[in-house]
Amino acid sequence: MAPSSAASELVSGIAFDGEGLVPAIAQQHDTGEVLMMAWMNKDAVAETLQTGRVCYWSRSRRALWRKGETSGQVQRLIELRVDCDNDTLLLLVDQTGVACHTGRRSCFFTAFRNGARTVIADVEISPGELYGP
Amino acid sequence: MAPSSAASELVSGIAFDGEGLVPAIAQQHDTGEVLMMAWMNKDAVAETLQTGRVCYWSRSRRALWRKGETSGQVQRLIELRVDCDNDTLLLLVDQTGVACHTGRRSCFFTAFRNGARTVIADVEISPGELYGP
Numbered sequence: 001m002a003p004s005s006a007a008s009e010l011v012s013g014i015a016f017d018g019e020g021l022v023p024a025i026a027q028q029h030d031t032g033e034v035l036m037m038a039w040m041n042k043d044a045v046a047e048t049l050q051t052g053r054v055c056y057w058s059r060s061r062r063a064l065w066r067k068g069e070t071s072g073q074v075q076r077l078i079e080l081r082v083d084c085d086n087d088t089l090l091l092l093v094d095q096t097g098v099a100c101h102t103g104r105r106s107c108f109f110t111a112f113r114n115g116a117r118t119v120i121a122d123v124e125i126s127p128g129e130l131y132g133p
Numbered sequence: 134m135a136p137s138s139a140a141s142e143l144v145s146g147i148a149f150d151g152e153g154l155v156p157a158i159a160q161q162h163d164t165g166e167v168l169m170m171a172w173m174n175k176d177a178v179a180e181t182l183q184t185g186r187v188c189y190w191s192r193s194r195r196a197l198w199r200k201g202e203t204s205g206q207v208q209r210l211i212e213l214r215v216d217c218d219n220d221t222l223l224l225l226v227d228q229t230g231v232a233c234h235t236g237r238r239s240c241f242f243t244a245f246r247n248g249a250r251t252v253i254a255d256v257e258i259s260p261g262e263l264y265g266p
Contacts, residue, residue, distance in 0.1 A: 006248030032165025083240040107216040108223040115139030
């Protein structure tokens with residue numbers, strides 16, 4: 001998909017790292033919950049701006065990762081913001097269901113409390129239900 | 134400062150990258166505002182857990198960066214969380230004043246709206262006031 005010229009201009013202002021990537025934080029737009037952090041390349045940012053559905057870059061699969069493609073747990077983009085150094089993105093999203101592959105709403109479900117790792121969120125949907133048997 | 138054994142154990146579970154760093158997102162604990170993203174190494178995480186004041190690793194200065202040391206705009210740690218891959222931290226903090234070196238509350242003050250970069254937050258404290266003449 002060829003990016004629109006407006007999207008191209010916005011993307012060209014982003015300071016991608018040596019591998020062509022930028023960290024992107026996804027935050028639920030209304031509750032403020034931080035859902036996850038993943039990476040984007042130029043194509044992922046451009047596609048996200050054009051389609052309004054969040055697309056990351058999977059570093060392990062080395063491919064565009066259309067969030068929710070398998071699980072149905074998509075993220076609709078409400079607004080994209082960039083930080084003062086232009087090297088980190090904040091995505092305000094509307095998350096369908098859960099963001100985490102473990103079936104929890106947020107990937108940040110482990111807190112360091114009283115010197116120990118503590119799981120602070122329940123599984124809402126089983127991974128089997130999300131990804132099939 | 135030698136880290137306590139509890140802090141050491143927590144730190145050892147974190148998946149630092151090839152450069153020994155992990156991204157850390159700072160979020161205001163009560164409002165949910167995402168303030169900034171920076172990097173931590175092992176020493177920065179251990180010191181933050183021990184002192185309760187957030188310390189990052191400055192990639193440009195290649196040194197520990199005790200947030201607010203010059204400006205007074207410190208971050209008190211409320212809780213440290215780690216994501217499902219153990220490779221990103223979420224710091225719930227209480228931010229004194231502003232997080233951004235531009236004098237804005239959050240570093241994410243630029244939004245992509247209607248195809249254009251739009252500044253969406255005012256400067257609250259001038260950089261001159263923060264860092265001196």
